[in-house]
Amino acid sequence: MKAVHGQQQTSVEDPPERSAKPDRLFDREDEWEALMAFAGDPHPGVGLGVVMGRPRQGKTLLMESVAQATGGFYFCGQQATEAESLRRVGEEYACYRRVAQPSHWRDWKECLDTLLALGDTRPLPVVIDSFPDLVAASPALPSVIHGALRHRDRAPLKNRARLLLGGETAPVMTRLFASSSPLRALAALKLDIQPLDFRAAAQLWGIDDPRLAFLVYTVVGGTPAYRHDYVGDDVPVDSDDFDAWVCRTVLNPCTPLFHEARHLLDEETGPWDRGACHSVLAALARGCTTHGEIATFLGQQLTDASRALSLLRDHGLLQSQTDGLQPGITRHHIADPLLAFEHAVARPRRAALEQSDAETVWEDARTDFNTRVAGPRFAQVCRDWAARFADWATPGSDHGTASYGSLSDPSAAAGLDAEVVVRQGDDHMRGPLLSVGLARWHTGMDIHHLQHLRRVLDALGSREDLSRARPALYGASGFSPDLHAANARGEVMLVDLERLYRGAQGVLRK
Structure with a gap:
């Protein structure tokens, strides 16, 4: 993720010129309308909104576009010390206000008071993206935000800043905005940006043939970023081209998509339980759907397998559902198609991919693809x-x-x-x-x-x-x-x- 840096932003004094959804934002009409309505809400008082979602779903693009369309302020956090983050946001604020001297705030309270003051004259969004990265270095930040919002809710109610906090669906965001959280009680808007469904994904890729659309969805799912950035706009021409497309994209070490599944898991879970999480996903890819089956595959006790299951579920990588005919049974499946493809097809054949050509590896993997990837994904569709x-x-x-x-x-x-x-x-x-x-x-x-x-x-x-x-x-x-x-x-x-x-x-x- 990146901050809006070096781009021309409308200053706080300028009225927004337009609010049409940018062409580069595919689908997301409902999310766009909800965010624009929140950003332009004319009622007095500071508003709080939350935008969550898995990586690569377009949260940053969505919030950047809202800030640009309304003349709002956008800042994207990153892993850094509190002092560096405050320095960076001060530089962004100076750029936004078109002043030469960056602001130097001693703490987040001073920073937030200044940022929220941008809404003194009109409804204006103040977007803070990658919020969990800032909380990691400043654990008191949620309390500071809570205090700032409560303070500005007292008379006189002239300020109309719309504070938007964005972050990936991870335990930090879930905990901060759980039903019992003070911030959740103040939030007027909560958006969870989900991957596109199978029909929308077909439109995203521009595929009219349902069979080909399903096959591509089985590999990459409904993640918008994969369509352009991760395969270089490479779309299979027809069903006959699908095998070659797999070999030149997801099984090609020269493309970002080849490495994405491992990066995604590392990004989401961190280093501590990475091996156990990979093994749980491998068990799921082999058809183990219950807690007991997964524990047996891992050679662990139920309690030991529970930690990895909970971690994957908390990060949105695993979905759990009660059996539709036996309420005492809970079944799990891999939420992200790319992770399912990785653990059923690519990961067991990493050595072969390094020693042989992708076409040979894919020919060997086709049976596993049909039975362990396409079959279960078709049932989910x-x-x-x-x-x-x-x-x-x-x-x-x-x-x-x-x-x-x-x-x-x-x-x-x-x-x-x-x-x-x-x-x-x-x-x-x-x-x-x-x-x-x-x-x-x-x-x-x-x-x-x-x-x-x-x-x-x-x-x-x-x-x-x-x-x-x-x-x-x-x-x-x-x-x-x-x-x-x-x-x-x-x-x-x-x-x-x-x-x-x-x-x-x-x-x-x-």
Whole structure:
């Protein structure tokens, strides 16, 4: 991250010229509107806003653009002593005010009082980015901010500074703005900048072919920075070019994307539990989804594995979800597709990549890619679609959840699993069951898959209301004629890649 340095900024006396979202900001319309509304709020009194998110999601670009569009002040912290940070912000302030002599503040209180005074004449954002880096050197800074905001909330309420604090989704930001935090109580705005969903990612990369869009998403996910900065604007031409694209980007040591997954983990977790975190991610990439399975893979006790799991979860690298059919089971999966690709494909073959060409390594890795990366990611995309885009024709079901579900069945060697269990409402177990589904990336689906879902529903019949529950099959490699006939009779919903990416939102009625 960088501070706005050497760029022309509008001074505090100048009115903002325009507020249109810059073209370089892809998507993020809702976030932009929320930030612009906060920055221009005319009501008296200092406002506090928080912008959080994983690295490379565009937080800095978003906040820089808001500051530039409104004539606000922007400063980006970095790892440094308190004295150096105060000196840097003083230099930025002098540049902003177009004065020759930098300000020299003794402490953060003096600094904040001066910065917040910029809002004495009109609503004006004061942006402090990479906030956790400043807190690391100045642990009292949150208390200083709290005191400054409370002091300026007292009459006369003329000041309209809008203090925006930005930082990555890490324990520092989570702790500072938890529900019980004094700063959280004062925050009028809290934005969590998430990666783009699979549909928006396809638009970002300019890919119209759903299969190719999914394959690229499986490697790089919805992180905006990877589209331009990390692959040099290299986009696969078509599905036939995908293999070559993998070899010349994520498996090419000359590109930043090749090193990004390791840098991302090091950046997020620090040096203390790095090895354990890599091993947990390797376990997840091999299909270990429960706490016990991961501990067994690591050769550790449950308590020992918990620390790495918690660390990855706190940094947004791991997502945990209650099993959709058994509430006593929690399942984990890797949140970032690039980390999943790294630990299933690239990391086990680092030595081979140094000794052989990428094409040979990728040919050897294709089976692992399909089973350990594309398959699980396709199931997650299907869950995302079911929760966000599908219409289940059920009153009040605008908001739903989708998760993996499993049942024990002594007569079935592999149990009764369903990759897409959809429930109405926010709770994975208490909401009415709307659908159970199977997701298959590399395998065509036939009537046996529908029969499997019927067995799952039969097993649930004694303990759940199934009046709204419908079977659904999600497939990327086609459906048999029998399934198409069952779909025509309303017995099953079939969802292919076309429907996932741009088809009409499907409704399955009873």
